[in-house]
Every structure is written in C-alpha cells, then in structure tokens.
Amino acid sequence: xxxxxxxxxxxxxxxxxxxxxxxxxxxxxxxxxxxxxxxxxxxxxxxxxxxxxxxxxxxxxxxxxxxxxxxxxxxxxxxxxxxxxxxxxxxxxxxxxxxxxxxxxxxxxxxxxxxxxxxxxxxxxxxxxxxxxxxxxxxxxxxxxxxxxxxxxxxxxxxxxxxxxxxxxxxxxxxxxxxxxxxxxxxxxxxxxxxxxxxxxxxxxxxxxxxxxxxxxxxxxxxxxxxxxxxxxxxxxxxxxxxxxxxxxxxxxxxxxxxxxxxxxxxxxxxxxxxxxxxxxxxxxxxxxxxxxxxxxxxxxxxxxxxxxxxxxxxxxxxxxxxxxxxxxxxxxxxxxxxxxxxxxxxxxxxxxxxxxxxxxxxxxxxxxxxxxxxxxxxxxxxxxxxxxxxxx
Numbered sequence: 001x002x003x004x005x006x007x008x009x010x011x012x013x014x015x016x017x018x019x020x021x022x023x024x025x026x027x028x029x030x031x032x033x034x035x036x037x038x039x040x041x042x043x044x045x046x047x048x049x050x051x052x053x054x055x056x057x058x059x060x061x062x063x064x065x066x067x068x069x070x071x072x073x074x075x076x077x078x079x080x081x082x083x084x085x086x087x088x089x090x091x092x093x094x095x096x097x098x099x100x101x102x103x104x105x106x107x108x109x110x111x112x113x114x115x116x117x118x119x120x121x122x123x124x125x126x127x128x129x130x131x132x133x134x135x136x137x138x139x140x141x142x143x144x145x146x147x148x149x150x151x152x153x154x155x156x157x158x159x160x161x162x163x164x165x166x167x168x169x170x171x172x173x174x175x176x177x178x179x180x181x182x183x184x185x186x187x188x189x190x191x192x193x194x195x196x197x198x199x200x201x202x203x204x205x206x207x208x209x210x211x212x213x214x215x216x217x218x219x220x221x222x223x224x225x226x227x228x229x230x231x232x233x234x235x236x237x238x239x240x241x242x243x244x245x246x247x248x249x250x251x252x253x254x255x256x257x258x259x260x261x262x263x264x265x266x267x268x269x270x271x272x273x274x275x276x277x278x279x280x281x282x283x284x285x286x287x288x289x290x291x292x293x294x295x296x297x298x299x300x301x302x303x304x305x306x307x308x309x310x311x312x313x314x315x316x317x318x319x320x321x322x323x324x325x326x327x328x329x330x331x332x333x334x335x336x337x338x339x340x341x342x343x344x345x346x347x348x349x350x351x352x353x354x355x356x357x358x359x360x361x362x363x364x365x366x367x368x369x370x371x372x373x374x375x376x377x378x379x380x381x382x383x384x385x386x387x388x389x390x391x392x393x
Contacts, residue, residue: 016110017088019061023103027051028236034058039107041097041114046071047078050189056081062088062109066095069127075139079132089132090114093124150320157318160254161277164286165325171290172272176229176247179292182208184299185284186216186227188236192300195333196223199299202336208297211288213280216300217241231287232280234260242269249273249287251280278318289326296326299333 023041024030028051034040036059044051047069055063069079069091082089090112097114100121101107108115112126125131163169184203186192196219202208203225212220214232218241221227227246230237234250242248242264248271252258256275264271276283281301288296301319323330 014108014110014115016108016115017062018106018108021101021103021105021107023098023101025098027054031055031058032236034060037061039064039109041066041101043067043095043098044069044078046073046076047082049077049081052078052081056085056087060087062090064090064093064097064109064114064122064124066093066097066122068092070132070135070139072135072139073145075136079127080136083127083129083132089127090124091127093122097122154321157277157321161318161321164276165321168286168290170275171287172249172274174229174247174249174272174287174291176209176291178209178288180294182206182295182297183211183288183293184208184297185211185213185281185288185301186219187213187281187298187300188215188219189300191334192216192219195299196220199297199333199336202297208295209288209293211284212237212241212246213284217244217246219300229284229287231274231284232260233258234263239267242267247272249283251276251283278322282318282322285322285326285330289329294329296330297333297336298330301332 017039019037019039020035021039021041022030022034025043027042027044027047030040030042031051031054034055038058038060039062040055040058040060041064043066045067047065063082069082069089070076079089088109090109093114101114101116105116107121112124113120114122114124158165164171184199186196203210209229210220210225210227211229211231212218212227214230214234215236217227217230217232217237221238221241221244226244227241229249230242230246231249232251234242234248248264248269250258250260250264250271250273252261252273252275254275254277258273258275261271261273274283274287276286281298285296285298
C-alpha cells in the first residue's frame with residue numbers, strides 16, 4: 001500500500017517589505033553604504049531632490065524617515081521622486097528608532113509600521129502619490145514666508161562677505177592656472193551624470209580646468225577625467241580621488257575651523273584653506289572668477305529659486321549672490337550642451353578625405369603606377385580605415 005506523501009507546510013509570508021536595515025542621520029553618508037534591496041532609515045526634514053535621487057539610485061526597497069519628509073515650509077522635491085519611483089516612504093516614526101535598531105538587522109515595513117520580527121519598533125505615516133501631492137499643495141501656500149527668509153539671509157550674507165564679493169579679499173593663492181581659460185565646476189547635484197556625458201565633446205576640444213566640488217571630484221573620475229582642483233569640506237570625496245594629484249582647497253569656516261584638513265593630514269595630502277561663508281560650490285565659483293577664468297561652466301549646481309529653496313538651508317542665499325557676482329561668464333552645463341557643436345563637423349572630415357583620395361587617384365593614373373605601388377596603397381588604405389573605425393568607437 002502506497003502511503004501518501006507528507007508535505008511540510010510553508011509558513012505564511014508576512015505582508016510588507018522585508019530587508020536589511022541601514023541607519024544614518026546624514027542621508028549623504030548613508031547612500032555610500034546602501035545596497036540594493038535594503039531599507040534606509042534616515043533623519044531628513046524636507047527631503048530634497050538630490051538626496052531622493054541618490055536613494056533611488058541605490059535601489060532601496062523602502063525609506064523610513066524619523067522626521068517629516070515634507071514639513072510644509074516649502075514645496076521640496078524629494079518625496080515626489082521617491083514615491084514616483086515606486087519606493088515606499090514612511091514618515092515621522094520618531095528618532096528613538098536609532099537607539100532601538102542596529103544596522104544589519106532584518107526588519108519589515110508594512111502599513112506605516114516598522115517591525116523587527118513580530119515586534120513593532122516604530123509607527124509612522126505611509127506616504128503615497130496622493131498624500132504627497134496634497135502636502136505639496138499645502139506647502140506652496142507657505143512659499144511667501146520662505147521667500148522672505150531667503151531675502152533676509154541674502155542681505156545678511158552680503159554684509160558678512162562684502163569684502164570677498166567686491167574686492168576678492170581672502171581668496172588664497174593657488175598653483176592651478178586659470179587666467180583666460182574655461183573652467184568646468186562639477187557638483188554632485190541635479191542631473192550631473194547626464195550633463196557630463198553631454199559635455200564630452202566640449203571637454204575634449206576646449207580642455208577646461210576641471211574643478212570637483214567634494215563628491216563632484218569623484219564624478220569626474222568616474223567619467224574618465226582627472227580633476228585639476230578639488231574644493232570642499234572633504235566629507236564626501238573618496239581617498240583615492242584626493243590622492244589623484246589634484247590641487248586641494250579646503251572650505252573653512254570664518255572662525256578658522258576646517259574639519260576637512262584633519263582628514264587630509266592623515267592621508268598625507270597637502271591643501272590650502274579658503275575661509276568663507278556659504279557653500280563649497282560658491283567657493284569654487286569665486287575662486288575661478290578671481291583667478292581670471294574666461295568662462296565658468298557649472299555642472300550639477302543650483303540655477304533656479306525652487307532648487308535654492310529645495311536645499312532647505314539658509315546658506316543657499318550665498319549661491320544666489322555668488323551667481324550675481326560672477327555674472328555673464330557663468331553658464332549652466334545644460335546651456336552649453338544644447339548650444340555647443342564641434343567646430344569641425346563629420347561632413348567636413350569626410351569631404352576632406354574624399355578630396356584627398358580623388359587627388360591621389362588622379363595622380364596615380366597620370367604616372368601609370370605599377371601593381372606593386374597599388375598593393376602598397378591598398379595596404380595603407382586598410383590601415384587608414386581601421387584607424388577611422390577605432391577613432392569613432
């Protein structure tokens with residue numbers, strides 16, 4: 001008699017998203033170690049676009065924010081990007097979760113709650129496309145208050161940095177030569193990857209001075225370039241990039257503190273300090289302008305009021321003033337990519353080659369060249385066509 005086979009019952013799969021958890025109060029630091037499928041726990045009021053795009057690029061399975069991703073102060077862009085990419089977002093679970101959870105544990109996110117096993121570790125609000133859209137509409141109503149604060153911060157920055165902006169007082173001496181040259185400043189910000197790809201013909205032809213602002217230096221290296229100058233507080237650039245031979249300028253505070261200098265000393269990298277208020281991208285622009293750059297092309301920087309406010313920092317007022325200070329020599333990478341065309345077109349190259357071959361052929365007919373000479377020419381022609389293929393691939 002054949003006995004019925006016994007099958008082990010599979011445990012019921014719990015609802016929600018399960019994965020390894022990574023925690024950090026600074027989103028910028030967290031994205032450096034996130035892996036696809038993991039759950040990110042962040043502490044980021046008014047999640048901005050750059051941070052959200054970095055989280056999406058890491059292919060996280062969910063994002064849990066201990067703070068409010070949209071506080072209502074202004075319409076920040078980050079939450080829309082997350083939910084638009086299909087990444088579940090849970091808000092306002094409370095900062096206590098940092099003391100309860102340990103990095104590397106497996107957790108589960110379901111219906112606005114964070115679970116460790118069967119234990120509810122924290123509860124928040126699960127956001128979706130509709131809820132984010134409603135909160136963004138409410139946030140736009142408070143935009144006028146933020147504009148007033150932005151104006152006040154702008155005036156305060158003008159008072160504190162008047163000598164630097166008007167007379168260049170405090171700009172350090174550097175070895176990198178910029179006088180009369182184009183300068184390309186790369187910030188790991190909005191659309192920097194696409195802009196660098198679009199600028200390849202421009203970089204190849206004009207060979208601008210390449211300045212990487214913190215992680216922007218890594219972006220240059222990732223695209224096959226070696227930065228001439230690295231500017232920033234050195235908190236988000238790789239050690240290998242700092243050791244690439246580029247000149248390094250540390251953005252220091254006005255009170256003399258320069259946290260990035262300690263790291264450079266440990267790496268044995270020489271640096272120059274530039275004390276200034278504002279952001280590191282401001283420092284890079286002011287440095288290029290004061291050293292005589294004829295054109296400054298900005299990649300990944302902020303170029304609209306919405307982007308300034310999206311950073312959620314009073315210091316962004318300095319970027320607005322810095323752009324006014326630099327003036328017409330500053331152009332956005334998108335404008336260069338749309339307007340720039342190589343001065344030598346493909347048609348001109350082909351026409352030149354055809355004309356040369358025609359003249360050579362006529363000369364060969366005129367002198368009645370023998371078979372040996374023709375075979376030599378055929379071999380040279382094969383070498384030439386191979387070179388052309390290599391050139392365009």
